[in-house]
Every structure is written in C-alpha cells, then in structure tokens.
Amino acid sequence: MADGHAESSKKRDEESEEGLDFSPFWGIEKGAVLQEARCFNESQLDARRCQQVITKLLYLSNQGDSFTKVEATEVFFSVTKLFQSSDSNLRRMVYLIIKEICPSADEVIIVTSSLMKDMNSKIDLYRSNAIRVLCNITDAGLLGQIERYLKQAVVDKNATVSSAALVSGHHLLQVNSEIVKRWSSEVQEALSSKNPLVQYHALGLLHRIKQNDRLAVSKLVTQLSRSPLRSSLAQCLVIRYVAQVIKDTKVDEVTGERPFFDFLESCLRHKSETVIFEAARVIIELNEVTTRELQPAVTVLQLFLSSSKPILRFAAIRALNKVAMNNPSSMTNCNIDMESMISDQNRSIATLAITTLLKTGKESSIDRLMKQISTFMTDIQDEFKVVVVEAIQELCLKFPHKHRILMNFLSNVLREEGGFEYKKTIVDCILCLVKSIPDATEAGLTHLSEFIEDCEFTYLSSQVLHLLGELGPSTADPGKYIRYIYNRVILENATIRASAVCALANFGSCSVALRARVLTLLQRCLYDNDDEVRDRAAFFLSVLRTIPETDSECVEDPLIYPLAPLEASLRQYLENTGDSAFDLAVINQIHNNIASHPDMHASAFDCSSMNISSTKNDLRESENIITSRGEFMSYGPIFKVSSYSSSVVNSCHAVDLTEAETEYKVTCTKHIFKEHIVFHFMCSNTIEDQILENVSVVTDPIEGIEVFAKVSTIPLGTMPLGQFGSTFVSYKRAQGLHPVAKMACTLKFTSKEIDPSSGEPESEGYEDEYTLEDIDVTVTDFLTGNPLSAFRKVWDTLPIENEKVGDYSLGTRDSLGEALEAVVGILGMAACEGSEVIAPHARSHTTLLSGFFVGGHSVLVQLNLGMGPSNSVAMKLIVRAEKPYIADMIHTLVSEA
C-alpha cells in the first residue's frame, strides 16, 4: 500500500517536471509580452490571441514580475477596449486582468460603466464576474448606485452569481458595513440554497453581519445546530461559531454540562472528514476540557491514525499532539498506533508522532522510544529535528531520573551534521538541563566541552565557554576542563579566544589549586595577536595576582558595574582631564549600595524599561546626576524616576517648569527612594549679560503636607549660561500614608548684571524670584511594573485578608483594549502572562497586573473588564498587596483618575 503511494507520487513528480518543459509560458519575457499586448488595440480583434496574451500577462504577474506604473496603465487602457468583443472566454480573462493589474484607483474607475452593464447582462458568467470586479474597485460613492443590484444578486437563482455577491459582501463589509447589513434577509434566504458553496458563503457573511450581537449569534447557532447543513464547509463554520459561543457562556453549574456538547459529539459522526476533524479540534481546545469529554474525539482520531490517506493521518496526529500537551493521560490507548507511525513515509507525520509520544510516554518506555528515535533522526531535516529536541528537553525535565540516557542522546546528535539553528537548540537544551538537573551537570559540561572541540559556530562556542567558566570551577574535577578551554585559545578565532580567556580566569580565581597553572596559561595569552584577547588576559592576570593565595573568589565581571553611572563618570573624568587616575571606587560605592539593598531588582528593572522607551535620555541623565552625588547616598537606590506630572508617566522627558523663551529654563525630575523623594531641578541661564548666583528652588506643599517633610535643599552656586546646573530639594515620606502631594515652586537667586565696559559682573547683586509651575506627586510615582511569569503563584502567597475589591464604570469606550490601556496607563504596572492581549470582539476580558510599591512591596491586580450594551465598560478591580494600605491606595488611584 505504502509502496503504491510512493510510486504514484513519484510518477506525478515526473509528470510535473515534464509539464514544466512543455509549459507554453516557460521563459517568456515581459518586454515581448507587452509588445504582443498591442493586439488589444486592433480594430478587428482576434479573441483567441488576446486571451493568450492576457494569460501570459497573468502568468508573469503571478511569477513575481512586476509592471511599472506606465506599463500597467498602458496594458489597462488597451484591455478596456476588449469590452467590445462578445467572446465570453475573452471577457473572463478581461475581468481577471483588470483585478490583477488595477493601475490606480483613479484609472480603474473608468471601467465602472462597462462593468455595470455586464452586471445586468443576461449571461450569468458576465454577471458573476462583473460583480466581483466591480466590488473590488468600487468606491463609497458608486456603491450606493450598485447596491440594489447586489442585493438582488444575493438571491439570484444562479449559484455563481449568488456566491459572487456574497463574497463581495465580505469585502464590502470593510468598506461600508451599513450597506451590507441591510442585506441580512437576502443572505438568510441564500443560506437555505441547495448549492453548498452558496450556503457556505452565506453563512460566513451572515455571521459577520451579526457577530457583534451576541444574542443574535447564539440564536443563529442554536438554530443551525438542530438541522445539519448540506455543505460540509458550512457545517465546519457552524462548529467554529459554536466553539465561540461555548467560550462565551458558562458551564451549567448544576449539571456540569457544557452547552452544545451533544452537537459537537454528533458532528464526530458526520460523513465528511473535514467536519469530524473540525469538531474534534474544537473539543480538544475546549476550556478545561475533561477526560470524559475528550474520549469520543480521541477515539475517532485514533481510527484515523491507521487511515491509508496521509492527509488524514497527519490531521489526526496533529490534533492528538495538542491533546498530549495538556491531557497526555487521556490518550494512552493511542500509543501503540503512534509508535508504528515513527516509520511513516511522511516525515511530518513521523515527527508529530514522535513528539506526541515523547509527551505521553511513561518513564518506563523512554529507553525503547529513544532507540527508535535515534534511527529516525538521521533521515529527517533540521527543522523537524529541532522539534524533536525541544520535546526531549520537556521530557527530561519531567523525568529527571532519565537524564543519563537523554543527555547521551543529545550528545550524540550534537556530534552529527547540522545547521546553526539545530545545534543552537541542542546546546540550549543541554544548558537548560545542566542548570535544572544538578545530577546532569557534569555529564552535560563534558558533552559540551567535547562539542566545542569541533564546533563551527562562534556564537555557540562562546556561549559554551562562558558556561564552563561559570559552572566548571564548582565541579568535582575542575581541572579536566582547562585543557578543553585552553585548546580554544590556541586554535580558534579572536572572539572565541577572548571568551576562553575569561573562562580560564574564572577557574583561576575560584580554585586555589588551579590558580598557578591558570596564571601560566594567561601569561601566554599576553602574546596573542588580538588586542581584546591580550587586554582581557592582562586584566585578569593583574586581578588574579591581587587575590590572596588561599582565597577563592570568582573574578568580578567588570560588567556588573551599573553601565550608565560608569559611562557618566568616565565622561566626566575625560572632560576634567585631571592628572589623577580614574577611581572606580566611586561607582563601586554606588553599586555596592544598590547590591546590598533588597530593592535592587525593582530598580534595575525600572532602569532597563526606561532605557527602552526613552528617546531622549533626560530622565536617565538626571538619574546619573543623582547617583553620582554623595548627598543622597544614604537614601539607598533610586526606586523610580519620573517627570513631575502623573499624566505623563513613562514619558522620559523632564518637564519644563518655565515657559519657553524666558530668561532661565528650569526642568524638574522626581526621584523616588525608599523613604525619600528628591526633586531635581535643572536650571539654565539664557541671558548673556547677567549672572545668576545662589540659585535654589523653594518648594511649598499645598497638599500632602502631612506626608512629606522637607529634609534639605541643595542650592546651585551659579546658573551656567546655556548649560544645565542642578539644585535639589529632598523630602522624607511618612510611611503608610497616601503619598500624594502638590508643591508650589519658586525659583530664587541673586542676579548680577555684567558691566558692558569692563565685562566684569557688578559686585552687588539683587535678590529676585520667579514663580514656577506646581509639581504633582501621585501614587503612580511610587509604583513600578514587575512582569511575572507565574502570576497565580505569587497571587496565592499574598494574604487574602489584604484583598480589596471594587467596581468601576469606565464609561463608553470604543473597545476593551482602549479601556485597558487607559487603566494600565494610570497604574503604571506590568501586564503578566500576555494577558494584555484582548481577543478581537471580546466582550469581556481579564488582565493580570503586577508591580512593586516603593520598598519592594508586591502589588498584584486582577482586572476584569466587561462591555455592556452600547459599549459601556465596567471594571472589577481585585487588588492584593503585602500591606492593606497599599491595596487601598491602588483603588484610590483608580477612582480619582
């Protein structure tokens, strides 16, 4: 049987190859065809010849040849002359080429009248095609003129005409949905057509017309589920719509019955395989499907596994593969069938069978399975291999005891030929296993060491070397890796050599026993002909020499200095061109300060997210200035930086407090610390003949006086001309209170005029002040996002007593997405697990948000949105936090926004 297949498919291949040779169009040239197209302009048309030329043009365009605008226009205009011919075959080609070549909206419109005539012609072929083309090119203005005809055509007794109108309805929905909606009774009528295609198109259109009306859809589906449709494609659509309705309705609490399940089950007995698959697929994807519900679907699919048609086998195994992901136990019966499929002629089927087996397999069957796979691996392509390796990784994590055999398998395939993607997947897989299964570490590292002995991919070699440096020193016998690593220094390109040097250094610093040997090896690297390699070697040599003989500590990765402050201080250093050496301690100090603090992660995250979103690094710059000042060191690390107003959260521009075009420019940035808040004012003088000295900003809390107590004001000596100078005001925040405030700000300074004759400033100045705009401090300033991958887990750790629930009305909104965006914008928290993605047309949605309140307190939010009639959006907000007052704060923030 299988042989027969192979033979016939081989025959077909040959045929198609021959067909290629004899294709009348093979190798035709655009220029020549365009020449030929002149025959369209002849006054005595040769219909057959014109048809052939159009076919050639269509062929070219389908082959990817494109026509220039001039060419397209020329062809189009001459094609329009072909409307004079009444040859129906030629006319059909004319319709096709018009759709294909459509030069520009302006020009294409000139065939409108001709098409409208055809639309009313007596020839069905003309009518159906004219409808399709016309709807393709029509604009809103003309639509009104042809609507009447289209509506009639929907119920035309000719199936092609009716289908054409229905399909055009689909397209027109995007252009003008109102018009199409007026057809609903005609479309309903078409739904009962005897022609399957018409039925299919009618159902699709009817559903789209009604799709925003849940009740109507549910009614339609209920009605259709009672009487099966003639068209199996339409029946598939019904199944899909049913799936949607099931998703939107709740399981019956009392009986636990799912609505429409009987219908789905009955579809599993349909005479069309397409319908059966559709029903099985929907059942498999049901939310929280039970084993009992799955059983009938799995049984049917199992039957298909032994079908003689590859397409059925493929569809069945693919569906079962899905089952295996969530309910592997419900398909144990299929294992035997699937095992025989490993040798299936069709590699896609075989791969799916294997990956499915890897998911359903029991610990006891792994050995047998791996043997089968090994022989199979050699004759499939890389993209299939990748899938298999990924499945093996999952399996290994599931059955860590089996790591030996699985790791062996991986090392074997690693040694075989393969492209980058494939090799990378294997290496990633080993890395993952090494890190998550302690017992597998040594074996994994050994395999990887052997791999880099003969690895053609620089990226992978570097990655492995890094891992060896990281994990190797803590293994039982670190010495054995040294040889592998040093070999790389001798044999490889500069990038790999540099990575190898780092790895070596790590061994040297962590292991007292190996240090002397490593030093010798590094010494040799000093003669490397690459700068980077030499630099690294020299650096590590000097670091290693400073470590006391008996100590073992890992070499500090120079990159753990926070990059931004490092860069800022280096730049400052270069500008000052001082004689003293650059002192890393400055950064080190800041860094240690951060490292010793539990908030570090929040802060680090915040920086990185800012970095991504910032175009102008105003905030970043301000942050660097703050961290490089000694005064605020005792406040700990910065939790969040924001510009002054809550309405511009995430904006990374500092906010101007002065109007443009004044004599001085002042911007403000807020820095939130664990218990403090620092306002950083950047001031700049814009007038040349004055000097502003002793500059400070006086802040007066108008609101929030009970929360914020002023700690210090740091004035600025002189306001520089054209550049920014900094002055600061810091406040301490009372804990447990709602951190909201409004500050009135006044700029104070002493102004001295410059004497134009001498160019010297006057000795006596006068004091002056200038009112700045108010600064707002809001709760959002104290919140940062903290995306979680396992929301539920963290949610459950937070005390339920601290849970606060509230209902809000968000007014009418265009979509749930818009409403969600608004709320997330106010809260400034991060959405988790992709829950910010809302299904199109969803009427309800739940989003999970997570964040930190200053001080490292987790805050989690479950946000349920629902859209009622007339698009009014209601929101239920469930908040859990470590402290009840924080949960309250979130609610206040939302209700006051």
Place this chain on the structure above:
Amino acid sequence: MGYFSWFFGLMGKRKTKVNILIVGLDNSGKTSIIERMKLQSGKVPKGGMPQEVTPTVGFSVDEFSKGSLSFTVFDMSGAGRYRNLWERHFREAAAVVFVVDSADKLRLCVAKDELDAMLESSELLGKPFLVFANKMDLPTALSPVDVAQGLSLDEIEAHPWQIVPSNALDGSGLQEGLDWLANFLNK
C-alpha cells in the same frame, strides 16, 4: 473575397463591423441616443427605453446594427475627468459622433474646444464627423444653424461632416444622422 465571406454574404449574415466613437460634454445625451438607436434597430426587444440613464463612468461599449453595418459604439463619458480618455480610442474609430446639448448655451464654447482638439488629431484625419444638435425638443434650445455657427463647423476642411437636429427622447433625427454615416461608411 475569400470563400467564407462570400458564403456569409450569400446568407445575408455577414455584416461589416465598424467602430464608432460617441463623444460630447457630460449630460449632452450620448447614452440616451445609443439606447434609442438600439431600440430602433430592434436590439432591445420591448419595454421601451430602459429605466433612467445614469451618468456614464469612464465609458461603455454597445452594439447595434443598421443595414449591412454592425456598429460597435464606444460611449465615452463627457465628465471632465474622463475626457482625456477619448483620444485613446481615436485610432480604432471609423467615425465620430459628437453630441451637443443645444440648450446648454453656456458650455457651447467648451464643446467647441473639445471638438477642435479632436479635429486636429492626426489619428482622426479624414474620418467623418456627425454632430447631433440634441435636445431639440427643449424650448430654450438653439437652432441647428446656431449650433453649427457656435462650433464653427463651416471651417472644417479635413473631415466630411454633417449636423443633424435630434431628440433622444422620441428618437427623431437619429435615423437621419445614422443614414448619413452609413452611407459614408459603406462607400
């Protein structure tokens, strides 16, 4: 003359196909004239004039026959934005029918400009021009003589031409005009 055309000639079926361009400003009555001619040649069975005529977008092609001639008419839209489309059809046209709304005195000069441009085209050189002074029934209509004068027809030298008063609503004048054309084209 080949064997086949002799055969068809014998059967009285073979008709000479001629392409005709029908142009003129928008709303002058081109489409109405064609519909009426089709009616007269018996192409539209019964039911009289088909509904109301809508302004033509771009162009549309029609056919009817008259004696031994089979006319393929390109009914061009007169709307300003489509007028440059006319010239794309000059080459294949055997004759031009130019329709003027005799009651539209205001735009007679525009019609004249369009006509002059066509008369100058080398692709139409020597081809016959039939001018319909249409909408004669309207009380405000100019006389054919006035229309001819407004269009300076008597200055035309390189083309045979004829002006015929017409009314597309009842068909009067159309027959006469067509006879002149047929006569010319049969030669």
